Amino acid sequence: xxxxxxxxLDGFDVAGHPMTVFSTGSDEDKHVGDExxxxxxxxxxxxxxxxxxxxxxxxxxxxxxxxxxxxxNKIGHALGVLDPVFRKHTFSDKVRGVARAIGAHKDxxxxxxxxxxxxxxxxxxxxxxxxxxxLYTDPPSAVGAWIALDECxxxxxxxxxxxxSHKTARVSSRFVRAQGGxxxxxxVPGVTPNEEDWDALDGWRQAPCPPGTLVLIHGxxxxxxxxxxxxxxRMIYTFHMIEGADGSVYDEKNWLQPxxxxxxxxLYGDVAA
Ligand SMILES: O=C(O)CCC(=O)C(=O)O
Numbered sequence: 001x002x003x004x005x006x007x008x009l010d011g012f013d014v015a016g017h018p019m020t021v022f023s024t025g026s027d028e029d030k031h032v033g034d035e036x037x038x039x040x041x042x043x044x045x046x047x048x049x050x051x052x053x054x055x056x057x058x059x060x061x062x063x064x065x066x067x068x069x070x071x072x073n074k075i076g077h078a079l080g081v082l083d084p085v086f087r088k089h090t091f092s093d094k095v096r097g098v099a100r101a102i103g104a105h106k107d108x109x110x111x112x113x114x115x116x117x118x119x120x121x122x123x124x125x126x127x128x129x130x131x132x133x134x135l136y137t138d139p140p141s142a143v144g145a146w147i148a149l150d151e152c153x154x155x156x157x158x159x160x161x162x163x164x165s166h167k168t169a170r171v172s173s174r175f176v177r178a179q180g181g182x183x184x185x186x187x188v189p190g191v192t193p194n195e196e197d198w199d200a201l202d203g204w205r206q207a208p209c210p211p212g213t214l215v216l217i218h219g220x221x222x223x224x225x226x227x228x229x230x231x232x233x234r235m236i237y238t239f240h241m242i243e244g245a246d247g248s249v250y251d252e253k254n255w256l257q258p259x260x261x262x263x264x265x266x267l268y269g270d271v272a273a
Contacts, residue, residue, distance in 0.1 A: 001237050002149040004085040005115050009069040012046050019053055019062055034182045038255060040077045042262035049073040051122035066122065073124060076114025077256060080239045081265055086113065090239055091271045095145065099241065099267055102216060104143050106245040109264035111135065112256055113239035118157045123228030128199045131240060132219035136174035136188070136251040141243035142219030148211050149235040157228040158208045159215065162198060166221035170194055176253035183255050198222045241267060
């Protein structure tokens with residue numbers, strides 16, 4: 001998967017990428033940027049590190065300040081379905097066996113699969129969050145499968161977790177498509193938000209790990225990762241699972257929506273090789 005990631009990055013062609021939209025900030029261009037993000041659930045798209053783009057000026061278009069292969073923050077969000085290498089690993093007997101062993105879902109569906117690059121020196125932070133906020137189901141059911149492709153250390157931005165937070169954090173808001181375009185957080189009706197400032201609490205623990213490690217992330221656990229100021233990449237591959245069996249509702253407001261061409265794939269179903 002690491003070799004394939006480098007192939008994808010080396011093949012990344014910035015021509016036609018809506019990079020400019022993130023820089024000019026005009027409403028029309030922002031709309032193009034939103035479209036690029038919101039319709040990425042059934043595609044392989046490249047999202048840039050803010051630190052890799054020099055903003056447009058009146059006399060010059062936005063441009064990359066680093067080579068294209070170094071500019072990418074993440075590649076998603078249907079990598080595990082559309083790319084043969086990532087698909088092979090996502091729908092492997094090994095992964096299916098792990099999903100059966102943890103028994104979180106009767107009929108797990110795979111969604112939001114991506115590589116996060118955390119590029120040397122410019123790799124940005126992933127702020128404190130839990131995954132069910134982003135992939136909201138009623139009841140909450142998200143589980144992340146996160147696989148280190150590089151050595152992940154405190155120096156290059158390994159994950160940190162707040163142990164036990166999955167038992168107390170309520171999924172009280174969800175990340176949805178905003179009516180006027182773009183995205184926003186809205187409250188989950190009937191769920192009282194926690195009062196904690198999770199980020200500021202004591203007890204956060206870093207989770208360094210060697211390449212090849214699979215980390216299973218409970219949909220309610222608070223986690224985060226800092227920027228990568230080091231000279232080494234911190235590549236990881238992650239996909240998420242939700243309950244697809246009757247009784248679980250995937251929220252129609254969620255930022256990521258299944259499409260007719262690509263419904264969320266069944267982990268235990270047949271996937272074309
Ligand atoms: O890899 C990271 O730094 C963050 C990943 C993450 O937060 C997630 O997969 O939910």
